[in-house]
Amino acid sequence: MDNLLSRTRHQAVFVFFAAAVVCWAQPQINPDNVKLTMAHVQGSVYVLMGDGGNITVQVGKDGVAMVDTGFAPLAVKAMAEIRKLNTGPVVWIVNTHVHTDHTGGNAEIMKLGMTRESVGPPRLVAQSNVLNRMSGPQPNGAPPIPEAAWPNDEYFLPTKDFFFNSEAVIVYHVPNAHTDGDSLVFFRRSDVLSTGDIFTPEHYPIIDLARGGSVEGEIKGLNQIIDITVPAKYQEGGTMVIPGHGRLCDEADVVEYRNMVTIIRDRLVDMIHRGMTLEQVKAAKPTLDYDTQYGATSGIWTTDMFVEAAYKSLSTKTVSEK
Amino acid sequence: MFAALLAVPAFAQVDFTGEWAPLYHEDGPERLPGPELGDYTELPINAAARMAADTYDADRISVVPEYQCRPHGADYSMRGLGNLRIWQEIDQNSQKLIAFHTHMLAWDSERTIWMDGRPHPPAYAPHTWQGFSTGVWDGNMLTITTTHLKVNYLRRNGVPRSDKAIFTEHWMRHGDYLTVVTVIEDPVYLTEPLVRSDNWSLDPGQNIGIFGCEYAPEVPRPEGTVPAHLPGNNPYLREFAGWYGLPYEATRGGAETMYPEYMKKIAGEYHPPAKCSRYCKCTSLFDCNLNSK
């Protein structure tokens, strides 16, 4: 019952696997040591949670649709959990963005997801920048990503949609947020929205500048989530939100997170306009009131790194504004 | 002569069900018209909570549309407008008590307090304004534990309460009075548990109307605007200390200011005005305005 402990473990797990985020290298995971939990969200949508990003699973008479595929070493275990819900073919996979904790399982799931009823390999949808980054040279001399893991149904326009298991599924591109290839996935009848790492309620948003991320884009993405979601009575429930990492949410939870990023943005813009250097900004602790909720002093994404990325992102914008 | 009241010592009261009217005989001005800016007294808050409150702009409730119909959390409800109805749910087959249910005036909020020993949901489960509550008896005192609470507030002047809080209550009925002890543990914003208690009076004639709430562009601002003061720029934080002659440090709250020995520390710095001029009366909804005397 004491969810404080399990939440801290959850955060530690995230920070450890975040280490793999920046490059394609697959972390060494022993699947036997990993607990995957499948939970019903709403309608025909479920979420598979464990180490790595949350995996959204939609099931029905037509088979299985997925949002993200987690880490490669866990693909077999993940598919075993999915098979408990539905034995039909995996027909659609959407990648919310390029990072390994969300796309590492692509190639394995594409194979494991095929059944006798499969007409062909699953359609692996992603925004075109995901394909560009996966097919191009990898940073820090990391090995190229095998073609089997690349999206085979990339989209260029603001949205892409398809109809599956009696439900419209709409994919929205959110430019330059967490990365430049982010997608939101909205299961309309089930009224569930998967956000990828644009919304990660247990830590500051990772702004991956190297892959086209930005603070203003992140805020636009959060506002877009709030536009899409509709709460039930008294601002609770209604459209359910599956974050990239962390617990199940709804609009009200996204509003708190959006407010945090917006308020911090306003503070940093003011400091930048006053000509403060990055060191001066860090010394002023502009995120002190949120650090005890979202901050970290160790791991791949510390508070300082968030402030640094935001400062650079906003400085570039502020310069281009002039 | 009121000796008749003494007649027979009380039998234990064990029935919480019924209609309960809140008594505002403690902290009336803060609980009714609302707290003043910069008043963080009696709260064991940390620096993060203080900065969140210092940078809070009260227009946020009108400008952020999603805040307009945001209810009080289960914990704040016990301090807020708390006309309360409590009823039992009994299992038909076993005739056992499954749950207590409450309905509260503010935002028609309803809670279920499970009494059947069911576990709390896992950490990843959705959080709600009223959270997930289970209750156990301790003699005739009901002890309730609530988890899975959405982000809310400790006070309506910006002092936050996080979604990592755990909320414990102890319900005690004495004659026609209900006392509820509330204990808020919040690792994000409090340095120690906040323990308070509030009281209700049995009121069978009470009729809790419909609260109701509709969204509307109360104070139109561009979408995504979140009114806030920049750190260090809130000009109103010293008003409260000035109005009541309090040393500014004492108004900043914190556990140290809540223990008796703090009285000596500030004794020499307290310079009250000659006469009360703000909220001098304030015991009910109808006599609690700035100038009510």
Next chain:
Amino acid sequence: MKRTLLFLAIAAASLLTTQVKVYAHHSFAATYFEDKTITIDGTLRQFLYRNPHSFVHVEAPDDKGVMQTWAVEWGAGGQLSRDGVTRESLKPGDHVIITGNPGRDPEDHRIRMQSIKRPATATAAEFNWKGVVR
């Protein structure tokens, strides 16, 4: 006697529960300069008759003569209906004079209403309301 007094006091409070809505919501001291009063004279653009608090949006000049849109907070729908105010009491385009407490955030041009008057016109009778928005 004592118990009856107690009962009456609480019954009165509960009968008027509709008045309390605004108290539940925000804090007046945090939102307005309660010890200051301003008056605006302008044209009503919108009347949001609702819970937990009604609003009227009025176009009127500020103290520098610059035309602003003011957001004036009024009572909950329940409170207004008890005072005989309905959705039809005021219409967009009405000339209104409003007095109240100014909001703390100057940018928002916000007022907590204390009184509102619509002078009589050829087509509409004079309208007045004065009271405490709770």
Next chain:
Amino acid sequence: MMRSRLLASILLAAASMLGQGVPPPSGIGPPGRPQPPKSGEAAAPVDFTGYWVSVVSEDWRWRMVTPIRGDFASIPMNEEARRIGNAWDPDKDIAAGEQCKSYGAPAIMRVPGRLHISWADENTLKIETDAGKQTRLLHFTVKPPQSVERSWQGYSIANWERPVRGSGTPGFGLGATREGTHGKSLEVTTTELRAGYLRKNGPPYSENTVLKEYYDLHKERNGDTWFTVTTIVTDPKYLNEPFVTSTDFKKIPDGAGWDPSACSAK
């Protein structure tokens, strides 16, 4: 006046006898010889003894500092009381040797400080306060003296809350006593009070005041032990309705921090 004081004493005596001496309500068990009444200490379902500190999480402005003259927020006082309160004159109280007017039983538990609670004897629970150096004696089964001199702390009759009326009566032979019926509160009724102030800045309570208190022990998740006292002040002379507050005390290991200080009228 003497006749009503006599009536009060008789009723107090009846209350204390009923409080403890009455055999447990008819229950399932066979009717046996009535048990000799246990002492207050022996019958205690919970232990209030030890050192406690008030943690001021309510009414801070009206407790940690002397409230501003005329600031009677939250007190359901009538206009006569407000008139008297507005005329509060601490120097006059000092001259009259009445510095302890705001340390009487109806107010003392709201005064920030430490308490030491112990059994003076098996039927008298003693509460000592460092603030104002007051002592309260809560009498369990002792017959109240014929006439009691009015004092700041008055005369307190205490009893442990008894199991719910009718508990154990089998519902047509099938039901058993349900959970949540065993009372563990300490109930204290205090009269014979000298007129005093509900708070330091002079809101009055009269001699007619009847103070009812309920003490409840509760343990917290972090291991702390607390008690909460619900204080119900009934005074038809100055209050429109009973003035109900509840104050929370945290147990502390010992007397560290004990800071005896005389009553202060200002």
